[in-house]
Amino acid sequence: MLVQKGGLAHMRTAPANSKTLPAIKVRQWLDEWDDVEWDPARHRARPLEWFYQFSIPATTLRSLSGIYRRTTDRKRAADDLGIQRRHEPSRSSDIGRFVRYGYPWSELSEAKRASDELRDLRQPGWLPTAIVVNILGPNDTRRGRTVAPQDLVSVEDGTGPYAAVTLPVGAISPGWRPSRLPPIEIIDGQHRLWAFSELDFTEDFELPVVAFRGLDLSWQAYLFYTINIKPKRINPSLAFDLYPMLRGESWLNRVDGHIIYREARAQELVDLLWAHPKSPWFHRINMLGEAGYKGQFVTQAAWVRSLLASFIKSWESRRSPVGGLFGSLVGSNHSMVLPWSRADQTAFLILAGSKLREAIAEVDLPWARALRSDNQPSLLEIDGRSEDPAFLGPNNLLSQDQGIRVFLHTINDLCYVRADELDLHGWGNTENPEETDEGRVNASITSLGRQRKIPGFLTKVARVLASFDWRASSGPELTRQEAALKAGYRGSGGYKALRTDVLRHLSHSGGEVGVAADVVMNGLKYAP
Amino acid sequence: MPPRQLLGRARRRPPAAHQPKRLNQQQQQLLHTASRSSVKEALEAVEVHWKSGLWLSPQNHYRGDATERIARDGAMGRGPVHAHLSEYVAVSAIAHCYDGWSFLGRAIEAELVGDMGTALHLAYYAELRAAMSILASNGVGVFKRKHVVIDVRGRCHWIDSLPTHEFAWLALEGFAASQNGVRALLNAVHPGGIPLEEWLRQYSSGYNYLSSQWIRQWGVDLSRWALDRDFRNTVSYRPSQFSILGPGDVRGAVRSVVGLWLLCEPGSSGGFPVLDRYLLRECLDQMFRNQHGRSPKQAPARFRRSISSLLTAVVPTAGMSVEQWEAFLSRTSEGSNPSLLGQAATYGVRVGPDSSRQVISRAFLLMRLATGTAWELLSQAFPTGPDLEPWLLGLSNCRPLWGSEEMPRPLTDLWTDVVDASHDLAQWVTNTEHATHHGLWSQHADLAAVLGTTERLALWGLNL
Numbered sequence: 001m002l003v004q005k006g007g008l009a010h011m012r013t014a015p016a017n018s019k020t021l022p023a024i025k026v027r028q029w030l031d032e033w034d035d036v037e038w039d040p041a042r043h044r045a046r047p048l049e050w051f052y053q054f055s056i057p058a059t060t061l062r063s064l065s066g067i068y069r070r071t072t073d074r075k076r077a078a079d080d081l082g083i084q085r086r087h088e089p090s091r092s093s094d095i096g097r098f099v100r101y102g103y104p105w106s107e108l109s110e111a112k113r114a115s116d117e118l119r120d121l122r123q124p125g126w127l128p129t130a131i132v133v134n135i136l137g138p139n140d141t142r143r144g145r146t147v148a149p150q151d152l153v154s155v156e157d158g159t160g161p162y163a164a165v166t167l168p169v170g171a172i173s174p175g176w177r178p179s180r181l182p183p184i185e186i187i188d189g190q191h192r193l194w195a196f197s198e199l200d201f202t203e204d205f206e207l208p209v210v211a212f213r214g215l216d217l218s219w220q221a222y223l224f225y226t227i228n229i230k231p232k233r234i235n236p237s238l239a240f241d242l243y244p245m246l247r248g249e250s251w252l253n254r255v256d257g258h259i260i261y262r263e264a265r266a267q268e269l270v271d272l273l274w275a276h277p278k279s280p281w282f283h284r285i286n287m288l289g290e291a292g293y294k295g296q297f298v299t300q301a302a303w304v305r306s307l308l309a310s311f312i313k314s315w316e317s318r319r320s321p322v323g324g325l326f327g328s329l330v331g332s333n334h335s336m337v338l339p340w341s342r343a344d345q346t347a348f349l350i351l352a353g354s355k356l357r358e359a360i361a362e363v364d365l366p367w368a369r370a371l372r373s374d375n376q377p378s379l380l381e382i383d384g385r386s387e388d389p390a391f392l393g394p395n396n397l398l399s400q401d402q403g404i405r406v407f408l409h410t411i412n413d414l415c416y417v418r419a420d421e422l423d424l425h426g427w428g429n430t431e432n433p434e435e436t437d438e439g440r441v442n443a444s445i446t447s448l449g450r451q452r453k454i455p456g457f458l459t460k461v462a463r464v465l466a467s468f469d470w471r472a473s474s475g476p477e478l479t480r481q482e483a484a485l486k487a488g489y490r491g492s493g494g495y496k497a498l499r500t501d502v503l504r505h506l507s508h509s510g511g512e513v514g515v516a517a518d519v520v521m522n523g524l525k526y527a528p
Numbered sequence: 529m530p531p532r533q534l535l536g537r538a539r540r541r542p543p544a545a546h547q548p549k550r551l552n553q554q555q556q557q558l559l560h561t562a563s564r565s566s567v568k569e570a571l572e573a574v575e576v577h578w579k580s581g582l583w584l585s586p587q588n589h590y591r592g593d594a595t596e597r598i599a600r601d602g603a604m605g606r607g608p609v610h611a612h613l614s615e616y617v618a619v620s621a622i623a624h625c626y627d628g629w630s631f632l633g634r635a636i637e638a639e640l641v642g643d644m645g646t647a648l649h650l651a652y653y654a655e656l657r658a659a660m661s662i663l664a665s666n667g668v669g670v671f672k673r674k675h676v677v678i679d680v681r682g683r684c685h686w687i688d689s690l691p692t693h694e695f696a697w698l699a700l701e702g703f704a705a706s707q708n709g710v711r712a713l714l715n716a717v718h719p720g721g722i723p724l725e726e727w728l729r730q731y732s733s734g735y736n737y738l739s740s741q742w743i744r745q746w747g748v749d750l751s752r753w754a755l756d757r758d759f760r761n762t763v764s765y766r767p768s769q770f771s772i773l774g775p776g777d778v779r780g781a782v783r784s785v786v787g788l789w790l791l792c793e794p795g796s797s798g799g800f801p802v803l804d805r806y807l808l809r810e811c812l813d814q815m816f817r818n819q820h821g822r823s824p825k826q827a828p829a830r831f832r833r834s835i836s837s838l839l840t841a842v843v844p845t846a847g848m849s850v851e852q853w854e855a856f857l858s859r860t861s862e863g864s865n866p867s868l869l870g871q872a873a874t875y876g877v878r879v880g881p882d883s884s885r886q887v888i889s890r891a892f893l894l895m896r897l898a899t900g901t902a903w904e905l906l907s908q909a910f911p912t913g914p915d916l917e918p919w920l921l922g923l924s925n926c927r928p929l930w931g932s933e934e935m936p937r938p939l940t941d942l943w944t945d946v947v948d949a950s951h952d953l954a955q956w957v958t959n960t961e962h963a964t965h966h967g968l969w970s971q972h973a974d975l976a977a978v979l980g981t982t983e984r985l986a987l988w989g990l991n992l
Contacts, residue, residue, distance in 0.1 A: 108911060118912070263721060263796050263846035271849050287852070288861060289793065289802070294951045301793050301801075301847075305940055308796045401944050490948060492930065492941045 019172045023054035023155070023163040023211075043218040052155065052213070053130070054165055055206040058196040060172055061131065064153065066182035067193050092194035099125040099195065099205075130210040131189030132223060135165075137214045142181055151178040155213055165211070187212075187220045188227050262327060265342065266307040270300050272346040273353075276441055279346075280353040282385075284392060295394050295472070302401040310408040311345070322413050322523045330419045340428040343437070347444035348454075352411045355458045359466035360391045366477070367469040371396055374476035395475040402494045403470060406502050414461055414506070414516040415454075417523070422453045457512065464509040468502055500526050551698050555687050559702055562667030563680040564712070564905070570611070570618035570682070571909045581918040583619045590616040595672045602674055608684040613669070613676060618905075621664035622990070625902040628657030628895050629986040630927075635888055636785055637980035642776040642965040647884035651891040655750055658894035659696045665901040666703060666712055670696050697750040704743035713739035716900025718799055719808040720844025720853065727808055730841040731815055731834070738811055742897070746890045748875055776881070778965050779957045784885050785979050786950045787867050788892055794940045798988035799903075800896055801847045806866060809857055812838075824859070832858045868892065899989035906990060916992055927983050939992060942984045949978035 029049035038046040097106035102123030105113065135153050140146065154166045168183065170176050186193060192207070215223075274285040286297040293299075313324035323329065326345050330338050340348070360368065368390035387393060397403035415422060427448065449455055471478060473486035489498045503526060506517035521528060551559070577585050584591050589612040590598070601608070635650035660670045669676040675687045675695050687695070703709040714725035714735070728735040744751075795801040816831055817823050824831035835857045839850055848856065855861040871882070872889035906914050920939075923929060930936055953975050957963050968976060 104911060266796065267846060267848065294947065299793075301795070304847075305796050305938070305943075309938065401947070491945045492936045492943075494944070495936070495941055496934070 018169045019060075019167045021054045021056060021165040021167070023052040023165045025050050025157060025161050025163045026053055026210075040216070043216045045214075045216040047215050047219055048213055052163055052165065052211045053209065054211065055208050057172070058193065058205050058207045059174070060167065061133075061184070061207060061209065062193050062196055063176050064167070064171060064178070064182060064184040065133065065186050065190075065193060066178070067186075067190070067196075088191065089194070091191045095127075095192055096195035099127065101125060127192055127207060129189075130208040131192060132187040132210045132212075132227065133189075134185045134187055134212045134215040134220060136181065136183050136185065140214065142185075145181040147183045148178065148180045151180065151183050153183045155211075184211075185220070187215075187223050262308055262312045263304070265326065265345075266304040266312050267300070268342055269307060269346055269349065270303040272342075272437060272441060273303070273349060274300075276346065276350065276438060278354070278442070278445060279350045280357045280391070284387070295474075296392075296399055298399065298401055298404050303404060306401070306405040306408050309405060310412040311349075322416055322520060325412050325416055325419075325424070330416065330424060332420050336425060338424055338428060341440075341444075343440035343444045344428045344448075346441045347448050350441070350445060351448055351455065352458050352462070353407075355455075355462035356407065356465055357388070357391045359459070359462035361388055363390070363466045365467065365469075367471050367475075370477040371471060371475065390470070395472045397470045397472050397489065397498065400472060402489055402498050405495055406498045407465070409499055410465065410502055410506065411458070411461065413520040414513065415457070417519040418457065418512075418516050422457055423451075424454070427451050427454065460511070460513050461506070464506050464513050465502070467509075468505050504528065551690075551702060556702060558677050558685055558687060559668065559699060560706060561679045561685070562677045562703075562708075563682075564666045564708065566614060566678045566680060566682045567618045567621065567665060567667050568905060568909045570614040570678075571621075571905065573611070574615045574619060575910070575914065578915055578918060581922065583623065583919075584615060585612075588612045588615060598671055598674050602686075608676065608686070610682055610684050613684045614678050614682055617664050617667070617669035617676065617678060620669065621661050621902050621905055624657045624661035624664060625895070625898050625990070626983065626986045628654045628661060628891075628898060629982045631657060632888065632891050632895060633980045633982035635884070635891065636788075636982065637976070639776065639781050639884055639888060640778075640785060640965070640968065640976050640980070642778065642781070644776050644881070644884040648879070648887050651884065651887040652749055652753055654891040655747070655887070655894050656693065656696055658891065658898040659700045659747070659750060661898035662712075662894075662901050663696070663699055663703065665898075665905045666708065668699055668703070670699070675699070693750070693753060697747065700743055700747060700750070701740075704740045707736075710736050710739045712901050712904070713742065713897055715904060716897045717804045717807055718900070719801070719804040720842075720848070721795070721797075721799075721801075721846035722842055722844055724804070724808060724811070727838070727842055728811060728815070731812060731838055734818075735811070735815060738814070742893075745873060746893045746897075749887050749890060776884070776965075778963050778968055780885075782953050782957045782963075782968070784867070784871070784888075786954050788888070789946050789950050789979060791866055791868060792946070792985055792988075794943055794988040795846055796940070797846075798940060798991040800899075800985075800989065803896060805847070805853075805856060806869065809859075810865070810869070812857060828858070895985070896989070899986065903990050914992075920987070920992060923983070927981060928977060929981055929984055929987075939984070939987045942987070945978050946984075949975040953979070 027050040036046075038044055094106070100106065101113070102125040105118065105122045106125065108118060108121075135155060136142075136147050138147065138149065138152060151168045153168065156164045156166070158164065168178075189207075196205075212220075270285060271287075273279045273281045274283060274287055276282060284297055285303055286293045286299040289299045289301055311324050312327040314328045325338060325348075326340065329336060371389040371393065374389070374395065389396065392399050398407065415424065419425070469482070471482075471486065473483055473490055475486070478486065488494065503517050503521050503524075507514050507521060507528060509517075518528070574584060577583065589609040594616055598608075631650050631654035635647045635654060638644070638647035638650060663670055667678040669678070670692060672692055673689055675690070677685045677687060679685065690698070704713060711725060714728065715723040717724040719727060725735075728738070791803040791806070792800065793802050812835070813824055816827075816834060820827060820830065832854075835854055838857075839853055844850070844853055852861070868889045871886050872893055874882070874886050876883065921935060929942060936942060953968075953972060956968070956972060960967065
């Protein structure tokens with residue numbers, strides 16, 4: 001009956017019509033735990049210094065824990081285990097559907113599932129996390145009841161880490177029921193088991209189990225709390241950093257799962273661009289959307305929308321080959337996402353913005369001179385730092401929603417179509433988990449600065465952008481014709497108008513930048 | 529009369545003669561059988577026609593004048609065509625939502641023109657459409673004197689004899705108090721991208737009363753106007769010059785309208801992130817007060833701890849960092865409420881010079897709920913998004929949202945028009961010594977028109 005070598009080979013033979021499950025003994029105990037106040041009178045008896053891990057058919061575990069398929073001749077579908085636990089049927093139904101159909105298929109309506117249109121969204125519904133249980137001993141009582149001797153689950157320790165869990169005779173048979181108290185009580189995972197009570201599953205669909213023996217009631221409640229309530233919910237954006245591959249998964253895109261990542265990531269990036277001292281927009285974003293800053297600082301919400309439209313988009317449209325560097329598959333084969341962490345992404349944006357600011361500082365073109373002579377520096381002094389009105393200030397498109405949007409679009413799109421040449425996949429993932437956000441971004445900036453191609457390309461793009469007239473329609477010294485042209489950049493129609501004109505400007509510059517701009521314009525089907 | 533807290537009690541109860549009637553027991557029981565899932569299924573069934581630019585099948589029995597068809601069928605002893613009627617009610621949830629925003633937009637235009645009587649009248653009809661949209665999303669169709677409840681099997685049942693306005697109010701009031709209503713209305717609001725109900729559940733305090741409180745406060749016009757015929761007639765049929773003090777104050781009107789729009793900046797997926805976080809904050813304040821017997825201002829440390837604990841359990845995914853949320857909810861930042869919330873909580877027994885703004889404010893909040901329930905319906909019926917592109921493309925012909933050029937994508941780019949118009953008009957009232965309605969419309973009609981196109985709120989709110 002036992003096939004393991006070594007530790008279990010000496011164990012006694014189990015009765016016929018019972019089943020013995022091989023188990024691993026997991027020792028978890030620290031000396032400090034000896035100082036815990038054990039108090040059996042308060043259901044806090046000292047537990048064993050180990051627990052067990054094994055797998056068991058879901059249907060068998062269900063029977064052993066008293067969770068039965070509903071029948072008309074039973075008043076309750078679960079025996080009272082002595083632990084007050086509420087069951088939410090809808091949650092078990094959700095789990096049952098998930099096991100059958102996976103996500104997101106399980107959340108579709110019957111009609112949608114029947115329509116076949118979304119068939120490609122069917123995926124496996126694994127349940128890899130363990131059900132946590134307590135195996136009752138012969139002396140354990142619950143509301144005056146004990147487990148009948150013939151119904152006990154026995155555990156025999158072998159040598160080393162091995163053990164054997166022997167189920168009661170007949171427990172593996174369909175329809176088996178304990179004669180008194182069920183021998184196993186569920187600490188965590190009851191809804192998963194309830195899911196199996198309602199639906200037809202094959203008898204060999206197994207669940208992983210973590211089993212305590214003789215764990216007192218108060219410790220069971222404590223375990224439930226630490227598993228379900230205490231842990232902080234994982235930040236969805238962080239999840240996409242831990243598994244960058246998720247960014248490129250098409251099924252997530254179909255059901256807007258990416259929205260969670262994109263929105264959270266966009267806000268985090270804006271927050272870092274505002275907060276990082278090396279950012280050209282350090283304390284120069286209207287984070288609370290306060291009135292009175294129009295034309296000086298772009299709001300956080302506008303920045304978020306612009307990042308979502310550019311770097312963090314999946315694709316421009318179904319027809320366009322231009323995706324977002326942080327949100328889609330990148331490279332000529334469109335097979336991989338960039339494994340850039342949040343710090344890497346921030347560093348890239350800071351570098352691009354810094355290059356533009358430096359390039360503008362060097363130009364002495366009429367548009368820049370007009371903005372500089374028109375504005376008073378004191379208006380643009382924040383945190384003791386003066387700003388170049390040609391980069392940031394009133395009457396400057398770069399201080400308006402449309403300008404930021406087009407800047408982000410331009411950097412993203414040109415780098416996207418040159419991803420292979422720039423070897424974007426060859427950099428990234430420089431995060432040091434021990435440091436602060438600022439420290440991590442600093443490390444990424446340093447690392448990015450050492451790359452051979454990326455900084456040089458960003459410099460070239462910045463120099464061409466700096467030769468574009470960024471005055472707004474309200475800007476100084478505009479001719480009538482120029483003012484009329486720039487009036488077209490106002491309002492919702494202004495995004496496309498400005499983007500088109502900037503791309504044309506880049507295209508006319510020729511060279512590496514011009515070639516990239518041409519590719520983007522072709523991809524977007526913009527007239528040259 | 530100073531503005532009152534949004535969730536506080538009304539200063540004065542309506543006179544006894546105006547206390548609302550009740551639905552009889554049979555009607556109430558019937559309303560409890562209304563099924564949202566049936567509406568969802570009906571909406572899924574009808575989507576196939578949207579590609580052709582039609583809301584319903586050309587063969588739908590209720591296409592055209594549904595009210596007349598229902599009355600005629602009733603006179604001839606014919607029962608409802610269940611599938612067709614269910615589909616009609618399902619799409620009406622979306623259509624009423626859009627129409628409600630249209631009415632509100634026209635009300636805002638009237639307010640900016642200085643015609644407060646018309647503003648009040650149209651804002652009331654926006655409220656009525658909001659109620660009809662919310663009910664339709666949840667299985668109740670409001671018609672003329674014969675209304676319908678769709679049960680879980682998709683069968684339609686009539687509720688007879690109550691006029692439209694009266695039934696709409698009574699059904700909405702009853703719905704808000706039901707378990708389904710609590711869930712639907714609290715999940716219509718999404719602060720930080722998370723349904724309000726989830727926030728409140730984590731706050732460890734009872735919250736089931738909140739949806740009823742909202743509807744009672746924001747639906748006060750519906751309750752009075754539906755049941756107080758004299759009041760309705762005063763505004764709708766009597767010469768406005770005799771009953772409403774005027775003309776309106778153009779500065780106040782512009783500031784009020786700009787203040788409304790400041791709450792409307794869409795998130796990346798549309799919605800109402802700014803408004804929703806104010807609503808959340810008001811709810812938390814109320815719940816803290818109920819739980820501890822003191823206001824957050826009286827027990828700031830305790831309140832901050834409760835907020836901190838809440839933000840550990842609820843991780844907002846969009847809009848602001850956790851630190852910003854903590855500062856906002858504990859009123860360390862943006863401590864004051866928007867004036868719109870105060871206006872919505874204020875009503876006078878008689879129609880007065882501020883009445884139109886108060887009704888506009890309440891209409892706006894009810895429309896927010898209606899849009900949220902319609903959005904929930906759409907997103908549940910179409911997890912990968914509804915195909916409403918043909919309808920959207922046709923909008924440019926009947927609403928001045930964009931010109932003949934390409935429809936902007938994303939639609940949230942339309943926000944920038946509002947920013948420009950709000951800023952420029954706000955500057956104008958500040959810098960103009962003798963600002964008049966005539967001056968506003970002769971010099972800045974284009975800007976005022978932008979602020980009147982609240983249809984864009986339907987598009988953002990439904991995440992189209």
